[in-house]
Amino acid sequence: MGDYSLSIGRFAPRKSAWRRMTARDSLARRVDWIMLLAAGALSVIGCVLVWSATRNRTEINNGDPQYFLIRQSINLAVGIALAVAVMWLGHHRLRSAVPVYFGFTLVVMLLVFTPLGTEINGQRNWLSIGSYTIQPGEFAKVAVVLAMAMVLAAQVDAGDSEHPRRRAVLQALAIAMVPVTIVLIDDMGTAMVLCVIVLGMLLASGASLWWTSGLLAAAVVGAVLVWMLDILDEYQINRFAAFANPALDPAGVGYNTNQARIAIGGGGLYGKGLFEGTQTTGQFVPEQQTDFIFTVAGEELGFVGAGGIILLIGVVLWRALRIAREATDLYSTLIAAGVVAWFAFQSFENIGMALGIMPVAGIPLPFLSYGGTSMFVGWIAIGLLQSIRMKRPLSA
Template sequence: MSLLTMRPVRSRDRRSALWQADWVMVLGVLALAFLGALLVWSATYQRTSLTDGHPQAYLFRHALNFAIGAVLAVGAAVTDHRRLRILAPLLYVASLLGLILVLVPGVGAVINGSRSWIELPWMSVQPSEFAKLAVIVGMALLIAEKGETNHRENARTIDVAQAIAVAAIPVLLVMLQPDLGTVMVLGSIVFGIIAVSGVPKRWMLGLVTAAVLIATLAIQFNVLKDYQLARFTAFADPSQDPQGIGYNVNQARIAIGNGGVFGQGLFHGSQTQNAFVPEQHTDFVFTVAGEELGLIGAGAIIALFALILWRGLRIAVNARDAFDRLVATGIVCWFAFQAFENIGMTLGIMPVTGLPLPFVSYGGSSMFAGLLAIGLLQNIHLRTHEI
């Protein structure tokens, strides 16, 4: 079934949509954002080099980022489903343009060794965050449209190959930055979408083999920087260079270990308040929770992510068509892998890759993209309950 012959969808009453939203998921995201605001505040309020003497600066910015993201989420949730499918190619093309622009000297800014940012007068934008969403909707639209046109429940091999090609372009552009963490997230998204598209299981083995081959070639042809390779070395043995590349991991472990069961108290963590852990308001924000809120606070964050992922899976299972199911699956894979990678690197069970913790870490691009994804999940959920 094509877009032109698709059955018209009755416009939903906005007040009805408000009550039919998945409020369990919404409250879970709100709780994560609230905890994130407290953790970011605690990690920054004494660091004058970051705040320029304004202790609440990052708290206010984090709240503003969430407010803007919430508006984007509501917009995505109430937008007509047919319009979303029409806008999907535009989102994909816009993300490609952003990924190309960051590679242009004088336009893209290098931060922490990766050319991933575009500096604007009022904020920095990281196009790779929006590329995650673009890959999801791009792959989902292609596979769904092919299936509807050919009246097939499962995707054909040629359909999957074309969808992988759609994902490969952003992946290659992100590798050129290079941003290994985002490449890993995109890989998990591709794997998840293909897994539920109905193709034979040999495709899963092929994707894993291709990922290993690409990683090998990236190392062989020096696509990855020396510091990125050193991070894997530090992951294998953090004690090898405790004052160098292994410093982040060692300090993160000390901070989390200091917290015990109940934590040292918000704004009272010794590692946090003495600024021993680098990038603690962004990539290593989970260490603030571990040290100041203890096992209970850190466990609550993990439980909230589990709650959001569970609701996302329910939305995927109950989706009305292939496009909705694939989009919901891709978003769940994104959040699941990125949360696992971020928390895992602070615990030393995953390599350091510089990925933020969704809804918790400070960062506008991450917050906007994540809340847009939540809005899409709500859109799919609302459509499932339309009469």
């Protein structure tokens, strides 16, 4: 009978490639395609906006109008490859490597204070390697998310506690404050993002509200002390002054904000057309391909185009929140929550400073601003979210 069944199975029709790909337990059904398409669309739009902002800038594009377009496209390809690698390895398998990655990130961050460090726009937070520059603070965002998730979830996922205990919370805060302290020396924008990540993950962990309240109080006191003790550099003070009153020095500290407002306001409802922005082609907005990339969208694509970008960012955040809710363990939930806090605050701050409702902080708009490091870590975060999604129960 066994031989007969075996012979029948040998001639049974095999499932087609389409049926295998669309099966309920297939990889294609587990991946969040809506998130991938939204992140991909943002990245492609970003490449086009970067191209528009730099094609006429011969002083930085080496005389090649497509120079930044090609480089950003390569950054995107590498970013997607990193996301696929993270999805293939899985966030649980990477858990044991978190201490190594965290330590490596700290070492790279400290290298900015060596001769390898490069100062750009008054901030010494870059590493120069040949013709490439790396911003180590970007990698710290992933490191803080993974390290805090690992520490806060250890006892809970082991079944020893329902919520993170005091010792775990203190350990997580101590670990997170190391990179925060390093970047705070010369990169307030990244420090702000890291602090929001810490706060968001504490809230999502179920830790006592006393800890969250205490952290907020400490942050407020720390900010006041930093201001009162003149710890801030002059350029940082000028940014806050320009935010408070852009008209105070329109040709000086308020220049960036005023020009950004003119660019966005001039776009109207439908924009002036791609490559037709007068502020963009006239190079009136500094760092338009990086920190102020949203002004290109506002001027050339108008309210509709800029609103579409915000909508796509909202889609990524919505899907990330859904992944956090469906996660089967606290470690996964905290990773997703950390990414949500990171993307949400960074997007709000970047767009807000372009609109003049937030101080200029020098942080990129996820997936859109020019820069390899920012693109890489953004897609690594997408890979982590997809890995969590792929581990969800089939009924979810």
